[in-house]
Amino acid sequence: MEQARRRELIARVGITIGVDGPAGSGKSTVSKRVALDLGIGCLDTGAMYRALTWYALDQGLDLGDHQAVAAAADVMPLVMDSHPEDPHVFIGEREITADIRTPRISEAVTSVSTNLEVRHWMAREQRRRMLAARASGSGMIAEGRDITTVVCPDADVRVLLLADPEARLRRRTQELYGDQTEAHLAATRAQVEDRDAADSTVSEFLEPAPGVAVVDSSGLGIEQVVAQVLALVDRNLVERTRS
Numbered sequence: 003m004e005q006a007r008r009r010e011l012i013a014r015v016g017i018t019i020g021v022d023g024p025a026g027s028g029k030s031t032v033s034k035r036v037a038l039d040l041g042i043g044c045l046d047t048g049a050m051y052r053a054l055t056w057y058a059l060d061q062g063l064d065l066g067d068h069q070a071v072a073a074a075a076d077v078m079p080l081v082m083d084s085h086p087e088d089p090h091v092f093i094g095e096r097e098i099t100a101d102i103r104t105p106r107i108s109e110a111v112t113s114v115s116t117n118l119e120v121r122h123w124m125a126r127e128q129r130r131r132m133l134a135a136r137a138s139g140s141g142m143i144a145e146g147r148d149i150t151t152v153v154c155p156d157a158d159v160r161v162l163l164l165a166d167p168e169a170r171l172r173r174r175t176q177e178l179y180g181d182q183t184e185a186h187l188a189a190t191r192a193q194v195e196d197r198d199a200a201d202s203t204v205s206e207f208l209e210p211a212p213g214v215a216v217v218d219s220s221g222l223g224i225e226q227v228v229a230q231v232l233a234l235v236d237r238n239l240v241e242r243t244r245s
Contacts, residue, residue, distance in 0.1 A: 003236040011239040017141035020149035023163035026170030033145040034086040035228045043084030047146035052102035055114045065113040072119035128153045162210040166220040
């Protein structure tokens with residue numbers, strides 16, 4: 003389907019897309035490219051957890067105090083745009099887009115992302131943002147670990163993006179360091195394994211739920227993966243606009 007036709011149909015019915023997958027599966031890059039093609043927003047759910055981590059630390063909270071961190075989410079003045087190429091994150095009027103990508107936040111975010119009370123709050127807020135975008139005659143793609151099962155199990159298109167462990171490791175290392183040296187691969191391996199182990203305690207992200215399409219990106223280029231996701235979008239749009 004041509005891009006203009008996709009956008010025309012989305013303007014009529016809106017669209018929500020959920021993409022799940024482990025670290026290094028390519029879900030962030032693919033989601034941004036799909037959002038650009040469709041002209042919709044891209045919700046970085048990881049940035050939301052990072053923003054809350056930054057805010058809780060800025061408030062002097064103990065991240066191990068789950069109730070206090072969850073309460074902070076209720077009052078956090080989070081402002082995010084959903085532009086797929088140039089997203090910005092603010093707490094109130096302070097921009098923290100770069101701050102939330104620092105090692106300090108990367109090392110602490112697991113304590114927040116495994117907080118079940120926080121995850122419930124995030125699921126509600128992420129779903130609200132997705133449905134609001136859809137209702138406006140546009141749409142939103144969200145990527146994370148449990149988008150297709152918890153956040154928006156009724157999303158129009160649901161995808162589980164997988165890749166073999168070596169491909170995931172190399173992609174994540176390239177993303178973090180801009181190269182794939184042995185030293186950086188070793189450093190990233192521990193981070194990826196620790197993140198997967200922590201997330202597996204609160205989310206099942208390696209097995210597709212019923213109705214979720216699996217796309218294996220191992221050995222595929224980004225364009226090939228994007229094309230597979232767009233094919234799923236095309237099928238959904240045709241079905242929902244058929245009259």
